[in-house]
Amino acid sequence: MSPALIALIVVAVVLVVLLIASIRIVREYERVVVFRLGRLRGARGPGLVLIIPFIERTRWVNLQVDTSDIPPQDLITKDNVTIRVEAAVFFRVVDPIKAVVAIRDYKHGVLRIAQTTLRATLGRRDLDDLLANQAEINVLVQETIDQSTEPWGVRVVKVETKDVGLPDTMRRAMARQAEAERERRAKVIAAAGEFEASRKLSEAADVIADSPGALTLRTLQTLAEVATEHNSTLVLPIPIDVLEMVKRAEDAPGRGARFERTT
Structure with missing residues (x-):
C-alpha cells in the first residue's frame, strides 16, 4: 500500500471523526448556546446542529417548566406571630442566552430569590390575612420573583404555599376563637x-x-x-x-x- 493511499485513508478517518464530533441533536424542549473561542455565537436548535470541534463549545439549556421546593422559612408576621412556611416555585427559561450569560446558576438564583421574597412578602401581612387570602399572596409572591428573574431570562410560572405551620399555643387560641364564634x-x-x-x-x-x-x-x-x-x-x-x-x-x-x- 502506497504512502499516498495511507495518508488519504487517515485523512478520511479524521474527517469522519470530526463530522461525528460536530453533530448535535437538539430536542424540541432544549436549546444549545454556542461559544466560539469564548465569544457568544447565539442559541441553536431544535433539530440537527453542527459545531466546529475543538473551537466551539456548547451549553445545553432546558426550556421545560422546572420546580424547586423552597426550604421551610421561619418568619414573623405583621402581628408578631411566628410561623413556618413551606412553598414551591415553578419556573422556565424563556431566553437561553441570558440564562447562560447573565447568571452562573439560574436555578440556584431563582431559589434564593424565592426564599427572600417569601419572607419579605409574608412578613408584611397579618396572620388572618395570610390564611384567608393565600391565593392572592401566592400571586403577589410570583409577580415579585418574576420581576427579579426577568434579567436572567427566567419566567416564574407559579408559586404555591404548601403548608403554614403555626405554634401550638396559636392553634389552641384559634380553636377557642372558632368555638366561641360557633x-x-x-x-x-x-x-x-x-x-x-x-x-x-x-x-x-x-x-x-x-x-x-x-x-x-x-x-x-x-x-x-x-x-x-x-x-x-x-x-x-x-x-x-x-x-x-x-x-x-x-x-x-x-x-x-x-x-x-x-x-
Missing part, C-alpha cells in the same frame, strides 16, 4: 327562633281571643294527644278565664251572709 352563632339562631315563636304565639292568641270556641277545641286536641301516650295521669287544663270568674264570684259582696243563712 357558640355566638348558635345563640343568635336560638334567639331568632324564640322571637319568631313569640310572634306566632301572639298571632295564635289573637285568633283565640276573637273566637272563644277555638280555646275549647285546642284543649280537647291537647287531651287527645295526651291520651295517645297511654299515660295513667291525665292533666286537665283549666282556662284562666274560668278561674277569674270563680275568684270574682267569691269576692262578690253579700256572698258570706247568704252562706251563713244557709248553714
Whole structure:
C-alpha cells in the first residue's frame, strides 16, 4: 500500500471523526448556546446542529417548566406571630442566552430569590390575612420573583404555599376563637327562633281571643294527644278565664251572709 493511499485513508478517518464530533441533536424542549473561542455565537436548535470541534463549545439549556421546593422559612408576621412556611416555585427559561450569560446558576438564583421574597412578602401581612387570602399572596409572591428573574431570562410560572405551620399555643387560641364564634352563632339562631315563636304565639292568641270556641277545641286536641301516650295521669287544663270568674264570684259582696243563712 502506497504512502499516498495511507495518508488519504487517515485523512478520511479524521474527517469522519470530526463530522461525528460536530453533530448535535437538539430536542424540541432544549436549546444549545454556542461559544466560539469564548465569544457568544447565539442559541441553536431544535433539530440537527453542527459545531466546529475543538473551537466551539456548547451549553445545553432546558426550556421545560422546572420546580424547586423552597426550604421551610421561619418568619414573623405583621402581628408578631411566628410561623413556618413551606412553598414551591415553578419556573422556565424563556431566553437561553441570558440564562447562560447573565447568571452562573439560574436555578440556584431563582431559589434564593424565592426564599427572600417569601419572607419579605409574608412578613408584611397579618396572620388572618395570610390564611384567608393565600391565593392572592401566592400571586403577589410570583409577580415579585418574576420581576427579579426577568434579567436572567427566567419566567416564574407559579408559586404555591404548601403548608403554614403555626405554634401550638396559636392553634389552641384559634380553636377557642372558632368555638366561641360557633357558640355566638348558635345563640343568635336560638334567639331568632324564640322571637319568631313569640310572634306566632301572639298571632295564635289573637285568633283565640276573637273566637272563644277555638280555646275549647285546642284543649280537647291537647287531651287527645295526651291520651295517645297511654299515660295513667291525665292533666286537665283549666282556662284562666274560668278561674277569674270563680275568684270574682267569691269576692262578690253579700256572698258570706247568704252562706251563713244557709248553714
